[in-house]
Amino acid sequence: MSPKKVTIIGSGNWGSAIARIVGSTTKSFPDEFDPTVRMWVFEEIVNGEKLSEVINNRHENIKYLPGKVLPNNVVAVTDLVESCEGSNVLVFVVPHQFVKGICEKLVGKIPADTQAISLIKGISFDKTNQGVSTEKRGGLKLISEEIKEILKIEVSVLMGANLAPEVANDNFCEATIGCKRKAEDGPLLKKLFHTDNFRINVVEDAHTVELCGALKNVVACAAGFTDGLGYGDNTKAAVIRLGLMETTKFVEHYYPGSNLQTFFESCGIADLITTCYGGRNRKVCEAFVKTGKSMAEVEKELLNGQSAQGPLTAEEVYLMMHKTGLDAKFPLFTAVHKICAGEMKPAELVDCLRNHPEHM
Numbered sequence: 063m064s065p066k067k068v069t070i071i072g073s074g075n076w077g078s079a080i081a082r083i084v085g086s087t088t089k090s091f092p093d094e095f096d097p098t099v100r101m102w103v104f105e106e107i108v109n110g111e112k113l114s115e116v117i118n119n120r121h122e123n124i125k126y127l128p129g130k131v132l133p134n135n136v137v138a139v140t141d142l143v144e145s146c147e148g149s150n151v152l153v154f155v156v157p158h159q160f161v162k163g164i165c166e167k168l169v170g171k172i173p174a175d176t177q178a179i180s181l182i183k184g185i186s187f188d189k190t191n192q193g194v195s196t197e198k199r200g201g202l203k204l205i206s207e208e209i210k211e212i213l214k215i216e217v218s219v220l221m222g223a224n225l226a227p228e229v230a231n232d233n234f235c236e237a238t239i240g241c242k243r244k245a246e247d248g249p250l251l252k253k254l255f256h257t258d259n260f261r262i263n264v265v266e267d268a269h270t271v272e273l274c275g276a277l278k279n280v281v282a283c284a285a286g287f288t289d290g291l292g293y294g295d296n297t298k299a300a301v302i303r304l305g306l307m308e309t310t311k312f313v314e315h316y317y318p319g320s321n322l323q324t325f326f327e328s329c330g331i332a333d334l335i336t337t338c339y340g341g342r343n344r345k346v347c348e349a350f351v352k353t354g355k356s357m358a359e360v361e362k363e364l365l366n367g368q369s370a371q372g373p374l375t376a377e378e379v380y381l382m383m384h385k386t387g388l389d390a391k392f393p394l395f396t397a398v399h400k401i402c403a404g405e406m407k408p409a410e411l412v413d414c415l416r417n418h419p420e421h422m
């Protein structure tokens with residue numbers, strides 16, 4: 063079998079950090095992988111230069127991962143279709159609001175045997191709510207399902223406690239790959255990501271892995287709010303625990319049959335911890351409370367073009383829960399949306415936690 067060609071679709075903070083890993087593993091396994099990794103770059107001008115040219119000439123993403131060298135076998139390509147042409151493995155890693163538009167541009171261009179893996183933490187809310195599967199779920203669609211539906215290819219997921227700057231520093235961490243066809247797709251995907259400092263477990267319970275990744279961003283917003291209100295670590299621990307309980311209940315309701323063990327993988331409790339202490343969602347939500355500025359303003363001021371996915375995910379989760387009449391069962395998720403939307407004061411969050419069904 064000829065070596066597989068890999069394309070990374072996305073070049074933000076996480077996309078660039080993962081490019082360091084994928085650039086290295088593809089070079090290490092020449093029998094399995096073509097060493098040239100194409101990375102689709104959403105072109106922009108940074109300090110008067112095209113970002114793609116800076117990446118190709120200086121091997122650094124000066125906007126989204128400054129100060130870190132990208133392997134020279136990672137090649138920035140600005141034409142999306144060209145970046146995927148002939149690729150056997152597609153790594154999706156863009157903020158989730160851009161997935162649909164990206165996939166639609168690729169329709170008819172991706173062979174059915176292409177393997178895809180999504181590193182995207184978010185969900186898709188289908189407002190039309192058509193189709194048996196989304197109707198049952200009040201419009202909920204996983205990002206992997208959205209990609210699969212549009213491109214007709216199998217999609218695995220990779221989620222974990224992986225703050226991109228720390229991964230880019232090569233600090234030790236773990237991640238979980240969720241693969242419905244574990245025996246078929248798992249070994250190659252593990253080879254693509256597993257390194258001494260980025261340890262991969264592959265599990266079959268892919269829906270749970272993906273939902274853990276999406277929902278922890280909502281919990282991180284709650285942690286940011288309590289930080290902004292000046293509460294300490296005990297409150298944050300309660301937020302993490304109640305967030306985990308809501309996550310397990312959410313998964314059980316919308317995707318029944320999950321394996322409890324999956325919540326103990328890196329994608330579960332570990333990602334909740336790291337994001338609630340060190341993530342961007344936590345940071346912008348803390349600033350939202352402390353400054354009284356809008357979420358869009360604090361995101362712009364603090365993240366330099368990066369994106370906090372929690373507020374958007376909270377809205378999508380809320381709309382869907384509301385439609386299926388379940389919002390009262392998920393007071394933390396509901397409160398995060400209402401606070402982000404300006405419908406509830408941040409200080410009221412603790413009342414929601416105090417009256418949580420877990421305490422009844």
Ligand SMILES: NC(=O)C1=CN([C@@H]2O[C@H](COP(=O)(O)OP(=O)(O)OC[C@H]3O[C@@H](n4cnc5c(N)ncnc54)[C@H](O)[C@@H]3O)[C@@H](O)[C@H]2O)C=CC1
Pocket residue numbers: 072073074075076077078103104105126155156157158160181182183184224225226227367368369370371
């Ligand atoms: N940054 C992190 O620490 C981690 C992020 N993730 C997840 O990975 C996904 C991607 O996150 P990041 O790489 O951090 O992205 P990011 O937050 O750095 O977002 C910026 C990226 O969005 C792109 N972009 C802006 N406008 C666009 C448009 N109209 N169309 C397409 N792309 C556009 C920019 O070019 C840039 O590549 C998210 O779902 C995030 O939750 C997962 C693990 C860690």
Ligand SMILES: O=C(CO)COP(=O)(O)O
Pocket residue numbers: 183222223224225226279282333336337340341342343344369370371
């Ligand atoms: O997913 C992440 C860590 O695993 C990153 O979280 P933030 O998007 O909140 O920075």
